[in-house]
Amino acid sequence: MSSTAxxxxxxxxxxxxxxDAVIVGDIRSADLTGDTRRSILIPCGTDPRPTSYEVAPGRYVVSATLPSxxxxxxxxxxxxxxxxxxxxxxxxxPYETHSWQYLMGNIEPESVYRSAASVPLAESVASRSMVAPVAGPDGALPETPFPDTTPLATWIGDAPPPHRSFASMLALDNDAVALGRFVAAGQPRVLAAPDVxxxxxxxxxxxGPDGPVGAPGPPPGQRQFLVVEAGEAARLVTLPLPWGPYEVEVLVNLRQSPTGSAVAVTVRDPVCGAGxxxxxxxxxxxxARLFTDVEGMLYSKAQNPLAAAAGAYVLIGTDxxxxxxxxxxxxxxxxDGFPWLADGAILRAVRLLRRVSGGGRQGASASPAAARERGRELARAALIxxxxxxxxxxTLGLAWLVEGLSxxxxxxxxxxxxDEVRRLSWLADMREPFLILDLRQRSA
Structure with a gap:
């Protein structure tokens, strides 16, 4: 007999x-007599193959929790x-090319996007476009006309360690993006606007792993950024590259929008992109349902320390x-294996501090007091x-670095x-997974 599913x-x-992507949802019995399946995985895509879950016969409510x-x-x-x-x-x-961004919640449905009506927005810098007008007395912003501003996107393919320090980031010119400070080999490259x-x-x-898709150039360095300028606004965008074979998308929002941030970064990883x-x-x-193989991300042939770091944030945050x-x-x-990755040291430090506060032992032979003191010493060294x-x-790493140093x-x-970490955090869009800084938000 066939199963019920x-x-x-x-x-x-x-x-x-x-x-292709995977998101999380639930199956709940509508009449309270059937089964409940929590945190199911739901495949997404243009023609996804459904995932089957066995249940008892009956009426159900199936939910899908979007990343937004x-x-x-x-x-x-x-x-x-x-x-x-x-x-x-x-x-x-609103555009087929933006389907992934729509799933992630970075752009609104076509009916809202193309509406001529005013859409009320939260009074928040992060909930607006880079060039959105000021809200009226009723709290609404005009949907039209669209801004005339054309964004200027500059790719920085090789930012050396001194130029990605906290001091260097805080010292960026208030009036103009000092792109030259990020130059290592070659020059920053202005990207052509997408021809769509x-x-x-x-x-x-x-x-992609080698920089802008369709614009080959010299091999990138260890750390890549994108500077996006529009009108008087400018953002410094962290590019999480390379991320294995997968592409990274940067959506720039030049219009009023009730969803998403002014600039959003997503990874087209079908397994953990939504995570x-x-x-x-x-x-x-x-x-955590989507970061199930942190060990594999670290030790596999196609090593991905950035994905492993994301999984580690989730592991620590849920333990x-x-x-x-x-x-x-x-x-x-x-x-220890990736000395260029600040997130690795942050994760070690926060884990040590939380184990100390939770009574975890740092050594089998150490007394509890000595173990706590040793744990704090190791955590302090990792934070520095x-x-x-x-x-x-x-972005979570920035928040945890503040927590740890405090x-x-x-x-x-x-x-x-x-002091420097806090001042930089005031310029960060805390709703985005990867660090994005508002370089001209000096009143924050």
Whole structure:
């Protein structure tokens, strides 16, 4: 006899390219007599193959939690001995090329995007475009006309360590982006606007392991950035490259928008791309469902320390025991094996501090007091090392660096570094997974 199951999937607009992704959802019994399946994985794409989940016959509500926080729901009836397909549809992206951005919540549906009506927005810099007008007395901003500004995107392919330090970032000119400070080999490169009809207002820039897609140049260095300028606004954007074989997208929003940030960075990783967005929203338990192979990210042939760091943030953020775990050695590998990665040292430091506060032991033969003191010493050294490596890739890393350094208020070395980290955090878009700085927001 065939099993009773619900097969779940989510459709995205077809743009002649892969839009494969995985998001998280739930299956709940509508009549309280059936099964409940929490944190199911839902495949997304232009033609996704549904994932089947066995349930008892009955009525169900199936939900899909989008990275933006929006929850979609569908009613379903599971019939005995049959597999019932449950389809979610998100094919109303304003541009087919922006389907991934739409799924991540960085751009609104076509009906809202092309509406001539005013859309009320939150009074927040991060909830507006780079060139949005000031809200009227009713709190609404005019949807039209679109701004005449054309963005200027400059790729910095090789930022050497001195130029990505906290001091260098804080010293950037208030009136003009000092691109020359980031030059290592060659010159910063101004990128052509994407040649796609309709994208002038919300252009989408794409990057691969070797830099801008379709614009070959000299091999990039260890750290890549993008500077985006529009009108009087400028953003310094961290590019999480290389991310294995996957592309990174940067969406620039030059229009009023009720969703997303002025600049958004996403990774087209079908396995954990959505997990990064969940992580940025603070939904670490949800993100944990998509970061299941941190060890593989560190030790596989196609090594991906940036993805491993994201998984480690989730592991630490969802661990409340303070006890030694099987993945603690992975953190040491991440911190020691990649000395250019500030996030690795941040993760080690925060893990040590949380284990100390949670009663974790640093050595089998050490007394509890000695173990705590040793743990704090190691954490302090890791925090200083993290700072000295330069700005982290992850926005969460910046927040955790503030948290960690704050644990040593009477230490002059920590206090000095904490001051710089805090001042830089005031310029960061805290809603984005990767560090994006507003270079001209000097009143913050």
């Amino acid at each position: 619900l097969a779940v999937r989510l459709f995205l607009s077809s743009a002649g390219e892969s839009n 926080g929006l929850v979609l729901t569908e009613d379903a009836v599971a019939e005995a001995g049959r597999e019932t397909v449950v389809d979610f549809v998100m094919t109303d992206s 009809a309709g994208e002038s207002v919300t252009p989408l820039y794409r990057f 990064l967005a969940y992580m940025a929203q603070g939904a670490l338990d949800t993100a 409340h025991s303070g006890a030694q775990t099987y993945w603690d050695p992975w953190l040491e590998r991440l911190a 090392e993290a700072f000295d490596r330069g700005v982290p890739y992850y 644990a040593f208020p009477d230490d002059p070395e920590c206090a000095r570094r904490l």
